[in-house]
Amino acid sequence: MRGTTVLPGTPCAAPRAGDPPVHRLEVRLPDEVPFAAGTFDAVGPLSRAAFPHRHTFYEVVHVTAGTGTHVVDLARWELRPPHLAVIVPGQVHHWEDVRDLDGTVVLFTEDFLLDHPGDRELLRRLGERPWLTLDAPTHARTARLMAELAEEYGHGAAGFATVLRSxxxxxxxxxxxxxxxxxxxxGRAGAVAEEFARLVARAGADRWAAARSVRECAGxxxxxxxxxxxxxxxxTGRTPGALLREARTREAQRLLVGTELSIRQVADRVGFDDPAYFCRFFRRETGRSPGxxxxxxxRRVPSLEGDGVPA
Structure with missing residues (x-):
């Protein structure tokens, strides 16, 4: 997918001024597969970034050691390894006060799943529960599989992309x-609900211009x-209107916590033309004003508009 991969050393980007930094997947050569796997040290310093950021790619992390906190959107997960974490494009995450963090990281873009299109929906659902604690047998089995992925990626032998996908x-x-x-x-209801969920997940890219109401989504x-x-x-047991409100509120919370955008700018990012109406909406949904x-x-960090953050 265009814009999701870069060559090593390319700095992070912010699609719009003041947004959280966006980390694109580094590939070793322009024609390399959009995939990477290895330890935190092998993948690079951004794999344990302490500043809030988004990805253009999926990340699966098998945490085997360490202390501290993993923050995904507004959820804080204390490290008590072993864990398996799934971070999907658009989520804002970072590692906080971590020490001795160890494990294996697998990174890949949506393009890498073209042979298995159903996996995109599976990943979206996994991203809703991004922090799993593993029992001993599952931990051992996961460690072996992650090691195979890292080894196959590192060797790059003939046909390695096919093996990696499998x-x-x-x-x-x-x-x-x-x-x-x-x-x-x-069943069929689930298929329509999944399409609705995909539409809502993509809505942030165009400032909710095409998904502000149930009628617009249905169309x-x-x-x-x-x-x-x-x-x-x-x-789901819930209405699409409730899920839309929840998604817009979540995105507003991400921007309020992870950026220095003004309240007016946050309102615009999540599709509200009237900042005052956005404030009333936000207070109704969260019990607090945006401020x-x-x-x-x-827990905000400087945005890329100022001195920036390391990439």
Whole structure:
């Protein structure tokens, strides 16, 4: 996918002024496969970045040692290894006060999943539960598989991309089997609900211009608003309107905590033309004003508009 990979040494980017830094996947050569695997040290310093940032790629992390906290959006996960973490494009994450962090990191873009298109939806659902604690047998099995991925990637022998895709497929399927990892969709209703979820996940890229309401989402999917509501409620137990509000609120929270954008700029980023209406919406959804929420979660770092952050 264009813009998701860069050559080594390319700095992080911010698509819009003030946004969290965006880390693109480094590939060794322009025609290399969009995949990387190895230890935290082998993958590079950004694999344990202490500043909030997003990815253009997927990241699966098998944490085998270390102390500290892994922060994904607003959820804080204390390190008590072994863990398996799944971070999807668009989520904001960083590592906080970590010491002796060890494990294996697997990075890949959506392009790498073209042979298995259903994996994109599986990854989205895994990203909703991004922190899993492993029992001893699962930890050992996961360690062997992650080591195989890193070894195959490191050797780069003939046909290695095919082997990597196959091993990655096994990793995703096994991860989905873990207790609490994903909730299975429910038939045709599940398919419509999945398409709705994909649409909402992509909405942030265009400032919610095409997904501000249930009617707009239904039109994009090609169903009536009533059918969309029934399908989403059957698959999730919730209404699409509630899920839309939750997603816009989550994105606003990410920007308030991870950037120095003004309240007006945050409102614009999540599709509100009127900052005052955004403030009322945010208070209704969270119980706090945007300003109070930012003060309560004041863990911001300088944006790329100032001195920047290391890349």
């Amino acid at each position: 091993l990655l497929r096994v990793l995703l399927v096994r991860t989905a089997r873990l207790p609490g990892a994903v909730e299975p969709p429910a 994009r999917i090609g169903v009536t608003p009533g059918h969309l509501t029934e399908a989403v409620r059957a698959a 109070d929420f930012r003060k309560h979660h004041d």
